[in-house]
Amino acid sequence: MIRLKHLMAGAAPAALAAALALAPAPAGAQKVTLNVATAGDQNMVDYVKDFLAPMFEKDNPNVTVKAVGTGPGDAGSQKIVEKLDAQKANAAWDVDVAVVHQKMAGDMVKAGLLASYTKDVASGKLTTSQTAKNALGQNVEGYVIPMFQSQTAIAYNPAMVKNPPKTFKDLEAWVKANPKKFGHNGIKGGMSGVAFVVGWVYANAPGADKLMTGPYDKAVEDAWKPAFASLKEFNKNVVITPGNAGTLDMLNRGEIVMGPVWVDMFYTWQADGKLPPTMKLALIGPGMPGQPMYYVIPAKAANMAAAKKFVELATSPKVQAEGIVKKFNWYPGIDAQHVKSQLDEKTWNKLFIDVTPQDLQTKGKPFPIKPYFDAILQGYEKNVMN
């Protein structure tokens, strides 16, 4: 009987109402454990655990925040999807807030795993960027608030590279003249290499804009053949590094003098003394991809009210300024003008020395929509690696 009841509740929209009715525990009365699952590197988990959680717990003494890391890259987001999917039939899910990658967010909305919550959160109005509405072709408006925006760029050692390339064409010529001095990590060792490959296809395949906006048309893929052929040729003169950190390590040790990196990782490593302070960044044309991470709330989060409050705090201009920009060197997730006013000129400018706001505007691209994205990765495996 009980089991039947549960099953019925799980299937019907009534379940959502039931979960909502259960969730908002009377403030101050009941102890609540807010489970925050975070995809991404350890620094993301640390950010939630050491920075956000104490702040939130101070304002909400009845809540304990439990931060769980699910691992770097899309794999981490995939684990969150699987966890939610497995509890789909339950009345309440044990993840209250999740931080996920752009690629998975669209699928999660489509599969009905997420709550539409941004209208209930003050910072929802401060977020008008394209990435808050569209995740690789899927409409996600209302379901996500970007935690931050990150960007890839080419890092180089100015002592060895006097005239850094401005475009992928320049880079191709430079690598030909300087073999084995450029390194990237391909597509299996982290997203900075993936971003480089995608940037290469954007630069060398016709109609790149369509890859970012859709609609999907399989015939387009045939036009990528020359781009992959030239990339295969290009790869003969580069070093394939072991991972995002592998590229930075090799730059640091002087084994390569140029390579694609995440801007935030680059600045963080530099601040930690793991990269020489002289290293610089160039966002080359026609453009390289970047991506946001999103705060999402599962459709049947057990503690819906506390979850909304948590995201509200995490996306407030003050926290975005102090945590996202100042501490972690990410670009803010909510609209920049709300964050800029919270910071001094110097901190703000530090983010934009090498990569100017204008560069970001013109050369910061999204990743392609999912079917093209998968097709580019498959195409690379098939045509470049084999």
Added chain:
Amino acid sequence: MRTVRIPVNRSRTLPLLLVAPALLTVLALFVYPLGFSLVTAFQAKDGQWTVANFFRAFEFYGTDIAFTVVIVALSTVLIGGLAVAIGGYLTLGECGPAVAALRWIYRWPLFIPFVVAAQCMRTFLAKNGIMNNGLVAAGILTPEQTVGFLDWRGIVITFVWKQLPFVALLVAGAMAALDRTTIEAARNLGAGRLRILIEIVVPQVRPTLMVGLILSFVTMMSVLSVPIMVSGESPTMITVDMAFRINNYGDYGTANALGFISYALTGLAAWVYLKRGLAQGGTP
């Protein structure tokens, strides 16, 4: 009489009950996932039966499959040779302090996880890494002569370094347990130490050596951290490809097909070994 009968009645269910927890654990955590992955290797995303996963596995990862076999086989051979050398020196070595030092030091990597070993090798084997910097500082190499080993060679070095102590431990134990009269007899007849090792000692510890090598082979086939951290991508080991299929495409079918190929390879190694064991008198 009655008191005797009760334990007899009990004995039918009691052993089953005692075995049940272990059996259920094996069934739930090993047999079920194994069966599940074998079945899904032959299923398309919509549940239809297909062999397309295998075609895709060979089309995309044929090189990587061959590469995996070569790397793991080469590592196994090197581990075998070095384990015999270490075990042999511990058994036949004549310089007391050297034997004691070797005995003390050779087991260390046994206690280091693969992921830590990989991270150490990453900084040790790089072109401008600790090893090469040391060699340059010692005047053995010039900076221009240094070569990085962060490719297939790095994987082999890491595997050998990590798995060697395990096999050496087994082999050295077996050698220590040998009847030393055979060794003494050979020595009396004038055989050198190398000859004693190869002709007298190794044949006697061969079953143990093979067990150690087969276990190492299977372990190395399943390691993801080392290839992903030490080497770039092309070619790479199939564990990396499996992770990539799942994480990037959510494609469990092809990943399971690669898993199936991986079982087949380890199964083949075990079969060859068992067959040889049986041919030589049934003591594998």
